[in-house]
Amino acid sequence: MIDLRGKKVIALGERDGVPGPAVAECASRAGADVVLTLTACYV
Amino acid sequence: MPQVRIPCVPDAIEYAPKWALALGMIEDALRAKLPKGVVLADADYGTKTVFRDMLHVLGLQYAVGVQSTNKLRVMDAAGVLSERIERHRAVPLVGADGQLLGAMLPGHDEDDTLTGQVLLENLACKATASLALRHLLARPGAIAAGDVRYVINCGEEAVGDRYQRGGGNVAKAVAEWAGCGRATGSDVKAFCSGPMHALMIAGALVRGGLHDDVMVVAGGSLAKLGMKFQGHVKHAMPIVEDVLAGFAVHVSRDDGVSPILRLDAIGRHEVASGSAPLAVVKALYSEPLARVGLNLLDVDRFSLELHNPEATEPAGSGNVPLNNYRTLASLAVVEKLIAREGIDDFVRTRGMPGFSPTQGHVASAVPYLGHARRGLTEGRLTRTMFAGKGSLFLGRMTQLPDGLSLVLERNRANAGTA
Numbered sequence: 213m214i215d216l217r218g219k220k221v222i223a224l225g226e227r228d229g230v231p232g233p234a235v236a237e238c239a240s241r242a243g244a245d246v247v248l249t250l251t252a253c254y255v
Numbered sequence: 256m257p258q259v260r261i262p263c264v265p266d267a268i269e270y271a272p273k274w275a276l277a278l279g280m281i282e283d284a285l286r287a288k289l290p291k292g293v294v295l296a297d298a299d300y301g302t303k304t305v306f307r308d309m310l311h312v313l314g315l316q317y318a319v320g321v322q323s324t325n326k327l328r329v330m331d332a333a334g335v336l337s338e339r340i341e342r343h344r345a346v347p348l349v350g351a352d353g354q355l356l357g358a359m360l361p362g363h364d365e366d367d368t369l370t371g372q373v374l375l376e377n378l379a380c381k382a383t384a385s386l387a388l389r390h391l392l393a394r395p396g397a398i399a400a401g402d403v404r405y406v407i408n409c410g411e412e413a414v415g416d417r418y419q420r421g422g423g424n425v426a427k428a429v430a431e432w433a434g435c436g437r438a439t440g441s442d443v444k445a446f447c448s449g450p451m452h453a454l455m456i457a458g459a460l461v462r463g464g465l466h467d468d469v470m471v472v473a474g475g476s477l478a479k480l481g482m483k484f485q486g487h488v489k490h491a492m493p494i495v496e497d498v499l500a501g502f503a504v505h506v507s508r509d510d511g512v513s514p515i516l517r518l519d520a521i522g523r524h525e526v527a528s529g530s531a532p533l534a535v536v537k538a539l540y541s542e543p544l545a546r547v548g549l550n551l552l553d554v555d556r557f558s559l560e561l562h563n564p565e566a567t568e569p570a571g572s573g574n575v576p577l578n579n580y581r582t583l584a585s586l587a588v589v590e591k592l593i594a595r596e597g598i599d600d601f602v603r604t605r606g607m608p609g610f611s612p613t614q615g616h617v618a619s620a621v622p623y624l625g626h627a628r629r630g631l632t633e634g635r636l637t638r639t640m641f642a643g644k645g646s647l648f649l650g651r652m653t654q655l656p657d658g659l660s661l662v663l664e665r666n667r668a669n670a671g672t673a
């Protein structure tokens with residue numbers, strides 16, 4: 213378990229997996245400061 | 256009198272040069288079947304190598320002035336190509352054996368949206384879409400090209416110039432090449448969900464009575480050839496992304512046989528739908544089905560992302576269709592339609608292996624359309640569902656994805672057959 217409180221987080225997601233905004237939402241609710249959100253598409 | 260400056264007008268706007276305008280008029284004259292004469296022009300035109308080359312390409316004789324400082328060189332075809340590449344920033348077209356086969360000239364000296372590379376990609380898109388439409392029109396019983404009144408293009412390329420980069424209407428260019436002289440059209444852009452939007456709009460145009468027959472077309476993506484070559488090379492396998500794809504679909508009024516596009520069961524990923532995987536599949540699948548009293552188990556076959564895993568897995572991108580089918584099956588578990596142990600069976604019986612080239616929008620659900628049509632008319636299928644997902648976030652204007660789904664059903668007049 214990683215304690216994300218007060219940490220800066222870059223949220224990298226994937227379209228056919230977990231997209232960036234969903235990663236960012238989880239990190240944010242865990243107390244992180246999300247500084248960048250990106251979603252990749254591998255096709 | 257003081258000089259007046261209007262701040263919203265740039266200082267200099269570059270217009271097409273005279274030689275380009277003349278060339279356009281000459282091409283118009285040839286299209287109008289005017290007799291071919293000798294082209295005469297002064298040195299303002301004659302010093303432009305591209306102008307002279309194009310006259311040669313058009314099969315015209317010419318006598319043009321040149322300046323005394325011009326150098327004259329006699330070159331063979333290879334020399335002409337080399338000069339275009341070295342001096343005019345043309346993109347070389349090289350065969351598999353390394354031989355120089357041609358070159359794509361830029362459309363403008365300074366416009367980054369008209370470089371040889373961009374024009375080559377646009378031309379590949381137009382050509383493959385046109386080929387698909389011509390194949391469709393050549394099928395037995397197909398509508399006559401002259402009866403097509405509207406074409407929607409949902410290919411990925413943004414055709415335009417620097418003042419309107421996505422100007423569009425490749426559809427009309429495709430219609431022209433396919434001989435659809437009475438057609439007009441427009442482009443629909445939504446990344447890989449574009450084909451679903453285009454089919455929906457086509458259905459609405461027909462249902463609304465505006466047009467009886469609408470063609471939906473898309474050409475291939477040159478940029479995606481060899482997109483994942485590093486993974487293939489790393490695994491000592493051939494670079495399998497070696498084909499341009501295209502498709503054409505005829506959407507028409509109910510003929511009593513062809514499958515019905517259910518416009519009352521369109522699945523929409525809306526702005527507020529969110530990006531969590533289950534939220535996306537719920538918006539695309541269970542919500543539209545519930546709207547017409549159906550659930551996931553009422554659909555015989557789902558067509559989602561159909562990228563061939565032979566191309567994606569060696570590059571580390573995984574089996575995209577399988578991942579998406581498993582997410583959909585998870586929705587069926589959440590909605591208590593199947594048990595968790597039934598996920599594999601759901602995927603096997605209601606999904607399919609990815610079999611499409613990784614051509615982006617083309618691989619997005621559409622490749623199964625022809626098979627579905629056959630299954631819904633001659634086979635045992637009752638209902639199929641198509642869903643495309645668009646990666647809008649790649650354009651950096653939003654973090655949102657997009658998605659749209661369609662239900663295709665056996666024609667009720669055809670219900671007793673098969």
